[in-house]
Amino acid sequence: MEKAVPRTMEEFSTACGVSRPTLSKFFEDPGSVKKSTRRLIEAKLEETGFQPNLYARNLNRKQTRSIGIVVPAITDPFYAQLVTRLELILREEGYWPLMISPHGRPELEREGLATLQSLRVGGALIAPLGYDSDATALARFTGQTPCVFLDNGIDENVPLVGNDNRQSIRMIVDYLCRSGTPPVYINTPPVNRSSGQRSASYEAAMQANGHAPLVIEGSGPDPWDLEKVGYDRMQAMLAEGLPGQTLLCANDRLAFGVIAAAHEAGLKIGHGDGDDLRVAGHDDHPLSRYSAPSLTTMAQDYDEMARRACARLLAMISGTDDDDAQQVLVPAKLVLRASA
Incomplete structure (x- = not known):
């Protein structure tokens, strides 16, 4: 008779004979548990094919490793290039990027902010629509969630990374x-x-x-x-x-x-x-x-803007942000071609 695959952390804990707190430590940082325990957990993971629901676990802890990314239109190559770099940086830092595009529509931007709020993202990188944005919705979101604005901000007093x-x-x-x-x-x-x-x-x-x-x-x-x-x-x-x-x-x-x-x-x-x-x-x-x-x-220096924006946001999330400059403006480079 085939053994049932563990569906929860509790069932997996029983299956491998490791306490629930030790499992949590392992999934947070495998190097934090003893080598023998780590080998036991890894062998049981391979044997059972168990996949922990880390997202639900983080929600229960009232924090997630998810970062929202909001840009006006993903079809715009400027934002597409920026989002690509942001996603790769965040993944390397152990975060899960959640990308939302309102396609230039204020009601979809408002809905996207509400969605990110309900998912309890750890922070957000936002390029707002601009004058069509719902200022009240943005203020409410930024008042509850660490945010760095991209390209343009809602006022002079919000953290911003953009072109000079x-x-x-x-x-x-x-x-x-x-x-x-x-x-x-x-x-x-x-x-x-x-x-x-x-x-x-x-x-x-x-x-x-x-x-x-x-x-x-x-x-x-x-x-x-x-x-x-x-x-x-x-x-x-x-x-x-x-x-x-x-x-x-x-x-x-x-x-x-x-x-x-x-x-x-x-x-x-x-x-x-x-x-x-x-x-x-x-x-x-x-x-x-x-x-x-x-x-x-x-x-525009997409790589530098993405790097600076992610570094600032992660510092805000961790409580180590000591940057007094609200706005970081990155210089661009002249590229001469045939048209002029």
Whole structure:
């Protein structure tokens, strides 16, 4: 007759003749129990195929090894790259990442926060929707759960790790002014604080270079469909007359739409003598090097942002956070390609 597989920690404790507290110590840290006991438990695990429900055990202890990750849209390659790095770091640290995307919808962001709260996550890394976020729901969640914000925050007083927009926009504006005509700035729809920070940084950089800034605001029914926003804005500018021969887009996805509309209009993009238009972006989208032409841009340091965000959050969870700086801004790197 086949032996029944243990279904609970109590049944497994009886099966291997090891006390329940010793088993808990083993599953928390195998090196914390005697070598002979560890071998006995490991042999019984292999024999029975028992899988402990560590999640339920942590819930009973009113703590979990789960970390929530919330980003506006996982289809956005910027967030996809960041989430990939966050997940790998957290797994190496012994945490289980739980990723939620509200797909640009405030009610889904609110629902996602409530879900993470009900699961009693140990902490969360949040890139909020921005101005559409439910500020009350975010405040309630952050008041009960250690959180670090990514890319943009809800105010100046929350822990944040993001790109240094002032540094990156200043660097690319300086380059464009130095290498050709001063750039006109095409902004994303005003979905969050980051869009305003970048446009303000552009205006300051243009003035520092002795040029009058010109910001063209992006708009559209879906503010997260940035390729279409850029395409539509470029078509409108072509119909009205281009305001300049150099266009700096707030991010690479906008630039892809701009390049597509310019190509359809027969314009040649690049920085050679026979080219009609220069286009630059920001973020170093994975496809930026493969667009036609390849896109000059600012490369955000995803690895450093992910590392700093995880380190800060884990320090907050463990009670060892002594960082007085609420905001950590990571510099970006200029990447020169054929478009500008």
